[in-house]
Amino acid sequence: MSVAREKAPSLSKRRKGLELLEKLEHRTLFAAAPVSVNFQPTAAPAVSGFLVDGGLVYGNRGNGQTYGWTVSHTTSAFDRNKIADQRLDTHVAVRAGARWELAVPNGQYQVKVTVGDSGAASTNNIWLEGSTWAIKSVSLAAGKFLTQTQTLQVNDGRLTVGVGSAANLATRIDSIEIVPVVPPTTPTTTPPTTPPTTPPTVPPTVPPTVPPTVPPTVPPTVPISISGLMLVNATTDSDIGLVVADQTIEVASTGINLHAVTGGPVGSVQFLIDGLTAKVETSAPYAIGGDAAPDFLAWNAPLGTHLVKAVAYTGAEASGEIAATYEVSLTFVAPPPIVPPTVPPTVPPTVPPTVPPTVPPTVPPVVAAHSLDLIDAATETKIVTLADGAVIDMNVVGTRLNLEAVTTFVGGSIQFLVDSTPMVTVDTSPYTLGGYTAGDYLDWKPASGAHVYKAVLYSATGAGGTVLAETTINVTVYDVGDVVPPPTTPPTTPPTVPPTVPPTVPPTVPPTVPPTVPPTVPPPPPPPTALVKINFQPASAPTVGGYLVDSGQVYGSRNGLSYGWNATHTDVVIDRNKNNDQKLDTHVAMKKGAAWELAVPNGVYTVKVGVGDSNQASRDNVWVEGNWLFNYVDLPANQFASRTVTVTVADGKLSIQNGSAAAGITRIDFVEVYQGALTTQPFATSISWQAAAPSPVKRAEAVGSLVGGKLYVMSGFDGTVLPGSTNFWVAIPRCDVYDPATNTWTRIADMPEVFTHSTGVVVGTTIWFVGGYLGNHPGSGTTHVWKYDTIANTWSQGPDLPEARGAGAAVLIGNTIYYTAGMEATRTANKHETWALDLDNTSAGWVAKAPILTGRNHVGAIAFDGKLWAVGGQIAQEEDTIGLSAMEYYDPATDTWVAKASIPVPRSHLTAGVFIYQGRICFAGGDPGHDDPKTEVFAYNPVTDSWSIMGYLPLPRSTMVAGALPDGRIVVSTGNGPGATAQTWIGTPV
Numbered sequence: 001m002s003v004a005r006e007k008a009p010s011l012s013k014r015r016k017g018l019e020l021l022e023k024l025e026h027r028t029l030f031a032a033a034p035v036s037v038n039f040q041p042t043a044a045p046a047v048s049g050f051l052v053d054g055g056l057v058y059g060n061r062g063n064g065q066t067y068g069w070t071v072s073h074t075t076s077a078f079d080r081n082k083i084a085d086q087r088l089d090t091h092v093a094v095r096a097g098a099r100w101e102l103a104v105p106n107g108q109y110q111v112k113v114t115v116g117d118s119g120a121a122s123t124n125n126i127w128l129e130g131s132t133w134a135i136k137s138v139s140l141a142a143g144k145f146l147t148q149t150q151t152l153q154v155n156d157g158r159l160t161v162g163v164g165s166a167a168n169l170a171t172r173i174d175s176i177e178i179v180p181v182v183p184p185t186t187p188t189t190t191p192p193t194t195p196p197t198t199p200p201t202v203p204p205t206v207p208p209t210v211p212p213t214v215p216p217t218v219p220p221t222v223p224i225s226i227s228g229l230m231l232v233n234a235t236t237d238s239d240i241g242l243v244v245a246d247q248t249i250e251v252a253s254t255g256i257n258l259h260a261v262t263g264g265p266v267g268s269v270q271f272l273i274d275g276l277t278a279k280v281e282t283s284a285p286y287a288i289g290g291d292a293a294p295d296f297l298a299w300n301a302p303l304g305t306h307l308v309k310a311v312a313y314t315g316a317e318a319s320g321e322i323a324a325t326y327e328v329s330l331t332f333v334a335p336p337p338i339v340p341p342t343v344p345p346t347v348p349p350t351v352p353p354t355v356p357p358t359v360p361p362t363v364p365p366v367v368a369a370h371s372l373d374l375i376d377a378a379t380e381t382k383i384v385t386l387a388d389g390a391v392i393d394m395n396v397v398g399t400r401l402n403l404e405a406v407t408t409f410v411g412g413s414i415q416f417l418v419d420s421t422p423m424v425t426v427d428t429s430p431y432t433l434g435g436y437t438a439g440d441y442l443d444w445k446p447a448s449g450a451h452v453y454k455a456v457l458y459s460a461t462g463a464g465g466t467v468l469a470e471t472t473i474n475v476t477v478y479d480v481g482d483v484v485p486p487p488t489t490p491p492t493t494p495p496t497v498p499p500t501v502p503p504t505v506p507p508t509v510p511p512t513v514p515p516t517v518p519p520t521v522p523p524p525p526p527p528p529t530a531l532v533k534i535n536f537q538p539a540s541a542p543t544v545g546g547y548l549v550d551s552g553q554v555y556g557s558r559n560g561l562s563y564g565w566n567a568t569h570t571d572v573v574i575d576r577n578k579n580n581d582q583k584l585d586t587h588v589a590m591k592k593g594a595a596w597e598l599a600v601p602n603g604v605y606t607v608k609v610g611v612g613d614s615n616q617a618s619r620d621n622v623w624v625e626g627n628w629l630f631n632y633v634d635l636p637a638n639q640f641a642s643r644t645v646t647v648t649v650a651d652g653k654l655s656i657q658n659g660s661a662a663a664g665i666t667r668i669d670f671v672e673v674y675q676g677a678l679t680t681q682p683f684a685t686s687i688s689w690q691a692a693a694p695s696p697v698k699r700a701e702a703v704g705s706l707v708g709g710k711l712y713v714m715s716g717f718d719g720t721v722l723p724g725s726t727n728f729w730v731a732i733p734r735c736d737v738y739d740p741a742t743n744t745w746t747r748i749a750d751m752p753e754v755f756t757h758s759t760g761v762v763v764g765t766t767i768w769f770v771g772g773y774l775g776n777h778p779g780s781g782t783t784h785v786w787k788y789d790t791i792a793n794t795w796s797q798g799p800d801l802p803e804a805r806g807a808g809a810a811v812l813i814g815n816t817i818y819y820t821a822g823m824e825a826t827r828t829a830n831k832h833e834t835w836a837l838d839l840d841n842t843s844a845g846w847v848a849k850a851p852i853l854t855g856r857n858h859v860g861a862i863a864f865d866g867k868l869w870a871v872g873g874q875i876a877q878e879e880d881t882i883g884l885s886a887m888e889y890y891d892p893a894t895d896t897w898v899a900k901a902s903i904p905v906p907r908s909h910l911t912a913g914v915f916i917y918q919g920r921i922c923f924a925g926g927d928p929g930h931d932d933p934k935t936e937v938f939a940y941n942p943v944t945d946s947w948s949i950m951g952y953l954p955l956p957r958s959t960m961v962a963g964a965l966p967d968g969r970i971v972v973s974t975g976n977g978p979g980a981t982a983q984t985w986i987g988t989p990v
Contacts, residue, residue: 034180035065036176037052037177038052039055039077039173039174040079040090041055041077053077055072055076055092056072057071066102066103067103068100068101069098070099070101073092076094076095077090077092082119088116088118088145088174091115093171095168096163096166096167096168096169098163101159104178106154108180108181109151109159109180109181110178110180111178112149112179113148113150114174115145115147115171116140116145116146116174117172118143123170123851123853124137124166125163125171126162128159128162130160134150145174159178167832168832170851225262226262227261227263229243229310230243230258230260231258232257234256234257235427235462237295242261243258243328245329246330246331248330248331248333249301249330255297255298255462256298257290257291257297258289259296260285260312262312265314266286266313267282267312267320268281268316269281269286271308271309271311272311273308280317280882286310288310302332304331306329307329310325310327372386372405372455373385375404377402383401390474390475391475391478392477394448395478395480399443399445403416403432403453404430404433406431409469412457414455414456415456417453418447419452419944431455445898447945448479449476451474451475451476454472454473456469532598534672535669536550536669537573537575537586538551541575547583548561551570552571552572553568553570554566562599566597567591569590569591573589574589578615579638587612587668588668589613589663589667590658592658592662593660596656596671598671598673600649601652602652603648603649604646604648604675605649605654605674605676606644606673606675607624607625607646608643608674609670609671610640610641610670610671611633611669613637614637617764618667619634619635619661620632620635620665623656623657625647625648626647630666632865633864634866637765638765656668683939684951684989684990685990686951686952687937687950687951687952688987689954691954692738692973692985693744693745693984694984695736695738695745697734698718698982699974700717700977700979700980701716701911702716702975703715703760703912704961705762705912706915706971708790710737710739711740711973712735712788713735713973713974714736714760715731715734715756716731717732717980718731719979719980722776729777730776732754733750733751734750735749738973738984753784755775756777757772757911758806759912761811761817763817763839765791766787768786769786770785770801770810771805771808772805772807773827779806780826781804781806781825781827783804784797784800799846801846802833802845802846804824805819806823806857809868811869813867815839816836816839816892817837817839818834818890819837820834820868821855821859821870822857830876831855832852833848834851834890836849849895850890850897852870853897853899854873854886854888856870856873857873857874859910859911860873860911860923862915865942866891867891870887870890872907873908874906874929879930885904885905887900900945901945905928906928907928908928908958909926913925913960914962916964917939919941920939920942921942922940922950923962925960925975926958927958927959933975935956935957936949937952950989955983957972957977959975960973960974968988969986969987971985971987972984
């Protein structure tokens, strides 16, 4: 449920009535000479040779020129005083939808635009004359700038600079330089002198020269058209041929693309696959896979038979009128395997016996030998040649990296794979994973964790021909802020065991008697098939059935085993008496440098560790035998997590540590130790659903969250409309909570102010709602923040946002709430701003953070591994909606956003439907566009940066309230079907 976006008027529409005045002005307001304008505060020092634009509304500036903005920008003109070049140190931060114009005679001009901000990062989008994309969503770091030059035609007396659909204040324009390509002429100066002397000869000479110059300037008579789709080889950037209906196309490893063959003044082309938007292109060559002129990018075409449609619009970004369409059914197939032809068994018999010995030397194990070099992309220099088992520590080498395959073979291609997934195929040297352009190694940041990097050298381009050589290395990558794991065994321990034990004790005995255990209390190990479960709790607290007790004592013999801490923790073992599950209600708050050990025989073990605090937030960092199990995972109060890992013990002690974490932030609840390797279960590919008690009222666009195993479903549109309207949906204040244990709903306190489109952020037992749309549809965005106390059943207000927002995303990380994206009060502009509220210092209010990469609304969000993950969303509203598949995360530690693997298909309306299941980020249903709910339940694996479908809903839904229950089941309720619904389902992933 969202509101329609107002269509942007054409550039000339608002100028009616001013044309005569402008024709008169043109003679004096613009000379046939270059004009340069610097965007800066009026009071700032001027730049030599540049006129000043201080953000004033369009008008005669009194300097011989008429120029300015459609809305005032005087408050967003800045002089940073950061660098010496005043032209780059000043800028105007452009407001959403605003345009800058300069009065000029009609004609052709060369326009040079410079963007960037000397003091902050910027994301810049520049349009010239509403149809030429000069700068396309270019992100620049602070102190970085970009200059682009375009040649264009002005036909309406004003040269116009716009920012398209860019977010408010995201584009920072520094200067503009305008040069007439052909100086304006004044052909009317000679005729007055001619008629008196040669009246008969004037008519024949004038008409042929003047009128013929006018007709060619009538391109509007050329209709906009799409005559076909051209198949392109994305490697050679050459046309293969027009596609035909029902054609089968091999998705070659060299890469393909399709571009629309257009005619007339096309504003933009929208590509759809099976009715879903795949791409919107606003500049030729209008390619479905995108392009970086003159380079066609490789398009990952979906395999199978699909209806591919191209729609031409008169305006940019799929705006204006639909002028032409073209659609065709195509089948995309994977290329046949190339391995069999490389080893034909029939070749040797056909070659004389003396030939084979001469062949091997030409097949290059030696000639094609290659290595993988880690490159510093900031300095364009080699850091090191990576060896198997290498460690890449970005705390040391930085994050601006690249990976180059170095080979002596000339020609062919190299394909890079990460964890067996093909990433890119490069046909020319230097062969880089991150890209290389004109002497510049492009930035590439490796994903953290353990990975396998592989480079395969082929004899032909596009990963074709014969495999000549392969290089495979195992690497471990540590991101900025990560710490190198502590050693799992003291270096002096292993050498002391062999000299003293072997003469008298069989080789299998020493591992059962670790050197640090007193000789008088040898630790009896558990039987090979035994299961050891230990709960961390005070000695006096009630015990948990099947679990031994660890009350924080130093390592020693107890309960028939030997286990304990490297330093006493009896003073930080706690029973909260807040949660009915005693295993979760108790914990040890690990001290700095803490280590817990359990004596076991050497071998392979499966270890499960639970963390969290029933009364306070925790930030859990856990290592098990050198394996990083929890990487500073932020959990709110009464929220818990457990993870399992398979480890090998070689020193007689299974060790659990907290690395370099601060004292007290890691709250360990329990540990379970199984002998043998973990039997890995494949992740769910289906969900078995059961109908549960329906919501007492129908709802779409409800808000809420899961707290303490109960699903809170609040407000929403109940399916009725305001009298006299067709789509002004009624929002209700009613709130209810569903208890899966009893399969019952209970009505709770109504909202004091009715709102929708707000993410529920769980802080202990309270749900915070940040921003939202107020009242009935279409409600305006709001600055309000509301809190619902699930224990007291009461509402209260929190600190207002700096600006009105709705349909954005909010999460809790540590004890700070982060909010990003959404739309402003009028619901017309997609926003990028990110703000943070420290709950330990709410009086400081919301503090600005790095803006999200992709401004959007109706976005899903979740906190995972200490980061804010923004999932999907959309651009615009209602029928103008363009669904997004973007996945990005924000890291508070570095105040940066990182783009990750996109959802396979666009999805929006996910506000309350995102949840964590088995370490994956999941969402149920959603909408690819407008009022088109779907059934897929998608899951994202952060380790592999990949998506999968874990199941399907019983019926299509979007705007659901969903969550993962403590017992591993999934609960979903209400949503748009389309139309408000009341169904509740509980699913078991299988």
